[in-house]
């Protein structure tokens with residue numbers, strides 16, 4: 001019989017220590033002892049809580065979803081209200097209303113005042129300030145439906161997913177023939193959420209001395225609208241699928257900057273990109289595409305830039321310190337359900353930029369790396 005796989009090797013000290021530790025932690029007797037022993041009690045309690053939170057994560061998300069769907073935060077915007085009044089306004093019985101209010105309080109979304117009324121807490125107030133987060137939460141209904149059987153999804157046996165329908169360009173072969181109705185929902189969501197990151201990206205973007213910025217996969221043009229305000233002398237171009245580019249042109253006209261921006265309605269997966277810009281941005285674009293397509297986009301950007309031209313990748317990335325589950329767990333499974341792309345680490349993106357011919361590749365720090373990190377490089 002032929003054995004498949006690498007030859008057996010002797011485990012190093014780290015592997016042996018991990019094996020010993022895991023055997024101990026897995027033992028019910030040790031768990032009970034650790035939960036009572038003063039030096040390990042806090043660690044044991046923290047681990048129990050962390051494990052419980054992982055089990056309950058879906059429930060917490062559904063509590064949030066119910067608050068958003070019922071517009072609880074909008075209701076409390078004007079000030080605190082008593083539980084009966086809230087239940088009545090949400091169309092719930094007093095008991096069910098209280099179930100929701102207690103759950104939302106425990107999650108830090110709202111707070112119970114000493115007189116028994118409920119008010120917005122930090123997280124609920126933050127949601128009021130960023131309406132795009134509520135849109136994000138609402139569209140997660142599709143993600144949760146797609147994740148109902150994560151093993152089938154991982155094995156490629158889940159069939160057509162809802163997110164693949166929501167993001168029709170995820171089927172790359174389809175990209176050139178997408179109808180205006182099928183881009184409306186995702187374009188609205190992207191336009192609303194772009195407001196969260198545009199200024200962070202522009203703060204970090206070295207545009208001094210550049211004359212023309214082309215935003216590739218620029219959506220409805222919110223990023224370029226912010227760029228136009230900051231850089232009055234910069235010529236601007238947007239490239240996206242034809243029905244999305246039309247939506248962008250309408251926005252630029254409504255914002256009074258229609259004469260400053262040229263819109264190109266075409267796919268970036270097929271044929272060369274327009275030349276003439278000395279800076280090209282890819283904001284939340286590369287993570288949507290599998291490796292071969294992502295590299296093809298970077299090569300097309302390289303070919304469209306003059307020598308010395310600047311490319312910018314801005315998106316949430318895997319391995320972001322303090323936000324590891326956002327990249328690898330959330331975006332990893334989101335993009336899996338969507339059927340295209342993956343979150344990449346800074347080093348992976350830097351490697352792809354080098355493969356596409358770029359030099360002087362470096363990361364520029366952003367205010368909220370969880371939402372968008374930024375890598376720049378020069379042709």
Ligand SMILES: C[S@@+](CC[C@H](N)C(=O)[O-])C[C@H]1O[C@@H](n2cnc3c(N)ncnc32)[C@H](O)[C@@H]1O
Nearest residue numbers: 169175190194217218219240241267268283284
């Ligand atoms: C996740 S959205 C990001 C939009 C925008 N950059 C933002 O951050 O709000 C990705 C964008 O890439 C565009 N896109 C996807 N595939 C494309 C293709 N093959 N050619 C041109 N644009 C494409 C989509 O229409 C969409 O507007």
